[in-house]
Amino acid sequence: MGNDLSDILNGLANGRVIPYLGPGLLAEAGATVPSDLPALAETLSNQVTVPHRIRRNLTAAAQYIENFKHRKTLKDLLDKTFSVETPVHPLLLDLAAMHLPLIVHLWYDDSMARALAGQASWGRIQGLSQSEHFGHWTGCYQADGQEADAAAAEQWRTVLYEPWGSLRPAGNYLASDSDFVEVLTEIDIQTPIPAIVQELRRDRQFLFIGCRFNDQLQRSFARQIMKRSSDHHWALIDAPLSRNEERFLREQNILPLSLPITEFAGRLAA
Template structure:
């Protein structure tokens, strides 16, 4: 069998792998954005007074703000945080230029869309909060931000799937306990997963970049989004794993690549040679 780096490169070049991008990629690139859920929770807590016991629990903090300050207040803080101009990492530009069938972005920023902006055929699908779009689990958007439909999405070469939403174009956020409870109630039967996502993951693997699986929320979304895909997956996670992460990778058949995100950003998975 090929070494995993060579295997990932070949799979990317052939469109057989779906990049699944978490907030760690931007953190490794030096972006001035929150880099994980506990950090985001603490930033929100510094902007709006919340009970001390929930200060590091993002969904609980978001729910508290929504309940006691209104949903508009929650969105205003998230808009402020994720509207920061962020240089697009070369890795994202490289992935965007590969005409991959799908890229998953599990964060609220607009950076991957910026990487895709010059591509000829792409669009985005975002998860919806039931508190704002009751009965609709997701929405389809053209590159210019206009809403469209599933039939149009079928023609896109690349689908940018943002299951937790994004600041652009309509400030769609899954954030509060209530937002996620609604989705998690249905996710096992795949109701919140768009059909085009289910179709494009078939016979393809996933490459997790900038993701950690030390909390149940991220494990659940990864598990459900990769359901009924191929049996070859990879995750770039350097250093020690938590017990729950190690168990999750083993259960899901995800091969851990113990290299740094800095190496990945410098082309380790997309260039001919791994940088020294």
């Protein structure tokens, strides 16, 4: 593990390792907002009655709300859920200060964006729902929340890529079955993934932090976002792996490191 940590730390320092951040970081930071798919599904289901069998299935619960209560209701519920102020994990502040070319953040809170707020020359690219932005897969935003274009994104020192959207600046969310079906139909040929992300990931390695791979949705996005990058990656997972996770990590050549996030954050800060 010592050599692996040295490779990771050196890779981050020279911009060759891309952090891929998941919802588990929220729990590590002591946040009260949902930090996994079933918990978010239950939060939504507690506010709008949905069939019991889908109460812990995010995409199905979100689709039910969208179908029977309108898309605006789903968006309002997600806004309400993630507008609660969440603590920024110290690790995010350290990553922000490293001026990394690309950071992937796969959850709906804006903690990574707030960590970047004091830095110069960064912006965010978010996945868009086809039900709200038909024909447009992503939206670009400057650090101040103003809309930008692909040309502006090429000038940023750090690109924050949020494939599932985020609370801010515009409440963009991929959450329902139809949202993900649209993206997954095209993602194998990379259409929904921004060109700058495809360029920046080339030959680089990924470090997964706060991510689990025990559902097909998260595996699919990780697999496609890593495409045409390096052939060796890492994941901090300090817990037993499911059989599906073991298979996925093996197939994608992702080495699991049984190391608490707080311990890794301390090593990075040092």
